Amino acid sequence: MNQAGQPGEKSVVDVSEQFATLNNLSNSWIISVVLDVSRTIDLFAGSSSGITCLFTLFAALMPVVTTTQTPTEEPNLTNYNVTFIVIMPAFPEFQSIILNHTSLITNELNDLFKKSSINVTFSSCIFHSFSMVNTNSTTVTAICSFKNYSTIPEIGRVLVYHVFENKTRDISNLGPYILDDDSLYVNDYHESSRTTTPMSVVTLTPTPTEEPNLTDYNVTFIINSPAFQEIVSNSSNHTRMIANELNDLFQKSSINATFSSCIFHSSSMVNTNSSTVTAVCSFKNESTIQQVDRVLVYHVFENNTNDISNLGPYTLDNDSLYLNDFHESPHVSTAIPALTVTPTPRRKGTPIDYNVTFIITSPRFQEIQLNSFFQTMKIGKELNDLFKGSSIKATFSRCLVKSLSVVNGDSYTVTAICSFKNYSTIPAVDRVFMYDVFENKTKDISNLGPYRLANNSLYVNDYHKTEPMIARGMWKQQQVDVELASLGADAPNENQVSSGFNVTFIIISLPYLQALHDNTSRLYQSASTIITHQVYHQSEIS
Known part of the structure; x- marks a missing residue:
């Protein structure tokens, strides 16, 4: 290696200066300079400072590439x-x-x-x-x-x-x-895994012994003892015990040949001491044995529980048994006092069931999930108390919570089945009437006991109503009128719109006759005139 500083040779510093000068050239010149660098390799060999300088110069010559990072958006x-x-x-x-x-x-x-x-x-x-x-x-x-x-x-x-x-x-x-x-x-996509079974396989075998079809019955009754709180505190044990008692009852009965099994389905609180229990009991349909129907199952249960008084260790309400919608009341002489003036004998028809659906916004769904069994019972109790304290309590039977499902992280939909007795002497409760009762008793669908409701979420079967915009405008106008009146000013009379209200009540002193169905009949017109006069024309808002 030639020493730096010898005559006719370039020093490391000189070469560095040349590269520094070349750094200001255009890219085309930089390329030619890089090709000439090989000629100076001997000059840098053996010198650590020279090699360092060389790489520093290369780094300086390389163009700086800056990348702008695209912000990551949530998909x-x-x-x-x-x-x-x-x-x-x-x-x-x-x-x-x-x-x-x-x-x-x-x-x-x-x-x-x-x-x-x-x-x-x-x-x-x-x-x-x-x-x-x-x-x-x-x-x-x-x-x-x-x-x-x-x-x-x-x-x-x-x-x-x-x-x-x-x-x-x-x-x-x-x-x-x-x-x-x-x-x-x-979603709605499904591929059946059973359609590929070749039909020819079936024809090669003799007729198999088929399992008989099963008929399911909902067996519902009320337990008075032990108290509801005790059952809830140890629900898994009581669930098994009740199912075992029901299985033993039917296995030892006169219909044991067709009996298959009973399973516990649900329970709900009637009051602080009693619980409504529903079980599903299945019976085989065999052509050689007479089919078991709901009336027969009812009587077997009745006979094997001492007239619906005891199921093993459980004390029952003896007027609480239902087989699907079949029920026989032992209290035949007990009459609703308000209805005793009706000469027509009171007969029970088939109970009418309504699906009552609404959304609870508070407490949150996560809190409900922590103790879903107890919350289901509690919601059922609130519904029963609501209708028992309403104007339709005479025909109300019971409400059972059917399902809970999440709407979002905080809210959840509740669906309950509410049953009403169908008396021939009392007009049947319809879905609109029931909707109005629920609405009024929950302060315009805002609160059901401790539960906060979404006030536009109520459905009774498929019936639902929303407050029309014109009604809101009329209500605001009425508020303005009241305020003006309180100030001594005259309320505006132009373009006033009459407000209509549905007023529903039961009259027990007027027998229900077919003529009252016809608004053109003399009886209907006479009754409506008298009622209107008695209720409104003699009131302070007449």
Whole structure:
């Protein structure tokens, strides 16, 4: 290596200065300079400072590339309702520890999709609702969300269906749960797994011995002792005990040949001491044995419980038994005092059931889930108290909470079945009348006991009403008129609109005659004139 400073040779510093000068040249000159660098390698060999200088100069010569990072936006989510039937564990076991099963099913679904081929777009699954299919099975619905990325094809319901199908071994197992392999739906998409069974297989075998069809009956009764609080505090034990008592009752009865099984379905609080219990009891339909009907089952239960007084250790209300809608009251002589003036004998027809649906916004759904059994009983009690304290209490029978389902993270929909007695001497309660009673007793659908309601959420069957805008305007105008009157000013008379109100009540001193159905009849016109005069023309608002 030649030493720096020898005659005719360039020093390291000189070369550095040349590169520094070249740094100001255009890119084309920089390229030519880089090609000439090889000629100066001997100059830098053996000199650490020279090598360092060389790399520093290269770094200086390289163009600086700045990248602007695009802000990451949260992708939109696509939600799918994933519905399937769990056949094991059975519904009573599922219901007894619902909170545990809710979290376990959610974890299983999240694990399934996180470990699948669509895990990149998967967001989360949440448990939505469950309901009984039959004595052993449970329908489960969950909401699973997937991210919509512009760079990845959108996940469709068919793909979600097939991923679930493949990860559950053809819809047979979800973790510890055994599934009905023909029960999967993703939104409304379904592929039947049973249509591929060749019909020819059936023709090759002799006629199999078929299991008889089952007839299910809802057996409902009221337990007076032990008290409701005691049953709730140990609900799983009482659930099993009641089911065992019912199974023993029918297995030792005259209809044991056709009896299949009884399972506990639900219970609700009647008052602080009593509980309404509903069980589903199944009977076989065999052609060689006379079919069991609801009246026969009723009488067997009645005879084997000492006239509906005791079911094992449980003390029963002896006027509380219903088989589906069949009921025989032992208190035949007990009459509603207000109706004793009616000469026509009172007969019970088929009870009328209404689905009452509303949304609870407080307490939140998470709080309700922590003790869903108790909250279900409590909501049922509030509904029973509401109608028992209303103007239609004479025909009211009972309300049972049927289901709870989440609307969003905070709110949930409640559906209850409320039954009314159908007396021939009293006009039947219709859905509009019932809606109005609920509305009035809950302060315009705002509060049901401790529960805060969404005031536009009430449905009675399919009947629903919203406050029209014109009605709101009329109400505001009436408020203005009242304020003007209080100030001594005249209320405006132009374009006044009459307000109409439906006023409903029961008259017990006027027998209900067919002529009252015809608003052109003399009886109808006479009665309406007298009622209007008595109620309004002699009042302070006449």
